[in-house]
Every structure is written in structure tokens, then in C-alpha cells.
Amino acid sequence: MPAPLQDRRILITRAAGQASTLATLLAERGAIPILIPTIELAPPTFWQPLDQAIQTIQTYDWLLFTSANAVEAYVQRARTLNLPAQARRIAAIGPATARAVQGTGLAQAVDLIPARYVAESFAEALLPHAPNARMILVRAAEARDHLTQTLMAAGAHLTIAEAYRTIVPPASIEALKYAFSNQAEPLDAITFTSASTARNLATLMESAALLIPHGTTLASIGPITSQAMRDLNLTPTIEAKDSTIPSLVEALTQLFIN
Structure with missing residues (x-):
């Protein structure tokens, strides 16, 4: 057959x-x-936002990832800087991103995965945690703004750190x-x-x-x-x-x- x-x-x-x-x-x-x-993946135009995020990661309540690429870039940059990358709580947009968190040794498990693996569902799942929370989103330079707008409107203190760019x-x-x-x-x-x-x-x-x-x-x-x-x-x-x-x-x- x-x-x-x-x-x-x-x-x-x-x-x-x-x-x-x-x-x-x-x-x-x-x-x-x-x-x-x-x-093709390329480094961000400026490293400073990501470097600052890694240096101060323990001051944030949530570390958010919207792709496995972001996880890997974040962890690799932390290793380059010789800094710990662990966060208080980690949220991943879907199972592949969560596996990247585990596979890189960043955490044994993530704390939140939405029911559907898109930005709208991710934002909805994070809304109960958003008010007055310090959140950092590690993402590509080219990204939709729905997640960031939703979380900030809900009262989150959100920092965006670009970890990589996608080029043709x-x-x-x-x-x-x-x-x-x-x-x-x-x-x-x-x-x-x-x-x-x-x-x-x-x-x-x-x-x-x-x-x-x-x-x-x-x-x-x-x-x-x-x-x-x-x-x-x-x-x-x-x-x-x-x-x-x-x-x-x-x-x-x-x-x-x-």
C-alpha cells in the first residue's frame, strides 16, 4: 500500500x-x-534592548516568547554574555516554542500556553496576569502588534526586546x-x-x-x-x-x- x-x-x-x-x-x-x-535569520540591528532584558530578567514577572527562534536567540545571547537567563515565569505561544524552552535548558516547563497557538489566543490567556505586571516580550523585529497592544491596554508594563530579524x-x-x-x-x-x-x-x-x-x-x-x-x-x-x-x-x- x-x-x-x-x-x-x-x-x-x-x-x-x-x-x-x-x-x-x-x-x-x-x-x-x-x-x-x-x-534567513539575522541578528537584531541593535543588541542593547535584548542585553538589558537579560541583565534585568529577574525584575520581570513574565518572560514571553512567540517563537522557538526567539527562545534560541535569547538563550544564545545570554550564553554569549555569560549571564543567567532563567525567569520567574515563562509563557510560550505554542508547543513548539515550549519545547524550545525545555530543549535549551531555560526551564523544565513553561507556565502558560494558550489554547490556540496564535497571538490573539496568547493575549487572551495572558490578560488575567497583565494588570500591573512587568512583562518582557522577546520576539523578531518584524512582528504583529496585537499582543503588545492588548497587554498594554490591560495594564501590563511591557518591554519589547528584539532577538533576531528575518531577511530574504x-x-x-x-x-x-x-x-x-x-x-x-x-x-x-x-x-x-x-x-x-x-x-x-x-x-x-x-x-x-x-x-x-x-x-x-x-x-x-x-x-x-x-x-x-x-x-x-x-x-x-x-x-x-x-x-x-x-x-x-x-x-x-x-x-x-x-
Whole structure:
């Protein structure tokens, strides 16, 4: 019996260091992962806000993370400064971010994970803790403001520390040209795991004068990514039930076996 995604060629647009989990899960179901990163992680423009955050972390009631990248950048910077990174309480936007907290040794467990893994649900879960609380949000330079606006409106004393930037990797242009022009081995699907992957793919394709072939499945990890795709006239074919990599793979599986 063939695997559910047997020989499906699926483009992964995640950063090079993040693609392995998605690639492995797709390959386990018989797919052929095509890894072309549309995101490259870079240091923040200024280190001072993050350095100050690490130096004073024990004065905050909550340390907030909205991505595994933010966790890893925070911990790595603390190691570079040779400073302790532990916080009183840690909140993570979802299970992958929580696993990063545990995997980096920052904490054995996080204190709060929202029911849904998006900024709106994260803000809602944090609201009871917000009034007069000192909170620090470690995030990418490019981020939506819903979480920050909601927490500050609820009375939180919120500090934002940028831990990294996402940039467009120009080296991916030639790989995309080949992937989209290879008529003998066309792509079956493209995965989008963040709004940045959608925006950056659009930028790369415009630079390369490429168009996504008609009929290619566009798979979104969740509602925020889907909205970013629609803003770019990239209509999602499917959206993961939960904003997680396993849920995205399951959505692709169900599409192709039906």
C-alpha cells in the first residue's frame, strides 16, 4: 500500500535551520520535500534592548516568547554574555516554542500556553496576569502588534526586546527558478509556516519573474499566515486545524488521499 503522500513534491519555505521537522514528517508519509528557504535569520540591528532584558530578567514577572527562534536567540545571547537567563515565569505561544524552552535548558516547563497557538489566543490567556505586571516580550523585529497592544491596554508594563530579524535569502532565487521551471517534476504543494514565508516567497518570485503554476496546492499553517497569503493574492488551498507542523502535514495528507 503506497504512503499517503507518495512521490508528492512539496516545497518547504522555512528557514534552513527550521525545515528538518517538516521535511522528516513529509518524507515519512512518502513525500519528496524540496527545501528552498525564503527566510534567513539575522541578528537584531541593535543588541542593547535584548542585553538589558537579560541583565534585568529577574525584575520581570513574565518572560514571553512567540517563537522557538526567539527562545534560541535569547538563550544564545545570554550564553554569549555569560549571564543567567532563567525567569520567574515563562509563557510560550505554542508547543513548539515550549519545547524550545525545555530543549535549551531555560526551564523544565513553561507556565502558560494558550489554547490556540496564535497571538490573539496568547493575549487572551495572558490578560488575567497583565494588570500591573512587568512583562518582557522577546520576539523578531518584524512582528504583529496585537499582543503588545492588548497587554498594554490591560495594564501590563511591557518591554519589547528584539532577538533576531528575518531577511530574504537571495541565493534561493536560482533554486526557485529551477523548481518552477522543471516541468518533468512539477511541485504538488507549497507550505507556508508563517506570514514571513509568504511575504518573502512573493518577494523572491517577483525578483525572479516567476508565477506559481495553476493547480499547485498552497498549504497554510494557520489563520495569520492565511491572511498574509490572501493579502499577497495567494489563496490558501488548505489551512492546518492547529497552528503546528504536525497539523499542517495532516491537512496535506487528508487533501491528497481524498
